[in-house]
Amino acid sequence: MMPIYFLGLGFAIFAVGICGMVASRHFLVMMLSSEVAIIASTLLSTMFFYFSVNGDIIPLLLSLWSVASIEVMALVVVYRYLVKMEIGFDVTKMSNLKN
Amino acid sequence: MYLIMFIALALVELLSIALIFVFKDVLHSVLSLAMAFFANSLLFLMLDQPLLALLQLFVMVGGMATFLFVGVASVGTSRFVHANLTFLLALSVAFFLITFYLAADTPFPVQQQNLLSGTAIAGELASGSGQLYTVVFALFGVALGAITMLRRISVMR
Numbered sequence A: 001m002m003p004i005y006f007l008g009l010g011f012a013i014f015a016v017g018i019c020g021m022v023a024s025r026h027f028l029v030m031m032l033s034s035e036v037a038i039i040a041s042t043l044l045s046t047m048f049f050y051f052s053v054n055g056d057i058i059p060l061l062l063s064l065w066s067v068a069s070i071e072v073m074a075l076v077v078v079y080r081y082l083v084k085m086e087i088g089f090d091v092t093k094m095s096n097l098k099n
Numbered sequence B: 001m002y003l004i005m006f007i008a009l010a011l012v013e014l015l016s017i018a019l020i021f022v023f024k025d026v027l028h029s030v031l032s033l034a035m036a037f038f039a040n041s042l043l044f045l046m047l048d049q050p051l052l053a054l055l056q057l058f059v060m061v062g063g064m065a066t067f068l069f070v071g072v073a074s075v076g077t078s079r080f081v082h083a084n085l086t087f088l089l090a091l092s093v094a095f096f097l098i099t100f101y102l103a104a105d106t107p108f109p110v111q112q113q114n115l116l117s118g119t120a121i122a123g124e125l126a127s128g129s130g131q132l133y134t135v136v137f138a139l140f141g142v143a144l145g146a147i148t149m150l151r152r153i154s155v156m157r
Helices: A002-023 A027-049 A058-084 A091-098 B002-022 B026-046 B050-073 B085-104 B123-156
Strands: none
Touching: A002 A027, A002 B002, A002 B085, A027 A058, A027 B002, A027 B026, A027 B050, A058 B050, B002 B026, B002 B085, B026 B050, B026 B123, B050 B123
């Protein structure tokens, strides 16, 4: 009975993460939303593997956490770029890039 | 008891995630995400997966520290409305209902209790997993506390 609750929670967190990226205009908050989606995917993948006989989940989780690490590195690179270009974190002003 | 603990942790996690979008200060948003990570690792403990709970905290220490550094550095450039909360709430509820309806409608096979392989803490370390978790949690707390203090010092100057 319990896994369905965990699945429900995982889907709820995933929904907030994905929709947070759409509804935000702050670059850092968008990155935080993707982290939320990643923690939801770790929870969801663990729950789905509960229904599997061959549940070798470690490679999958490591790949998920690798994606999270790459995202953090990308954040630093983009942050440096935004500061250098004096754009700020408002993604609605990203159109300044064309200038 | 198990269900009450689950509900409490789920509420803490969902509330922490919601606060990410409510807070105006990015630093507070990052701390709120850290709280969500901690609640998530406790959920892994509830699933009898202490190794995954440890890894969750360990892996995210670095990520949180980077986010905190950027959050501290970007205080001056973050003074605008970060998210449309009404739009976020409506979209999240719709997205959740669609995805969970599809998943709940799926006929799952019989649950295999704890057959995840490679996730057990082996040997003598297994008896000390509680202490390991405490050490990792302390590292997590020290990393967050140090950078938050950095912000305080920079504000005082």
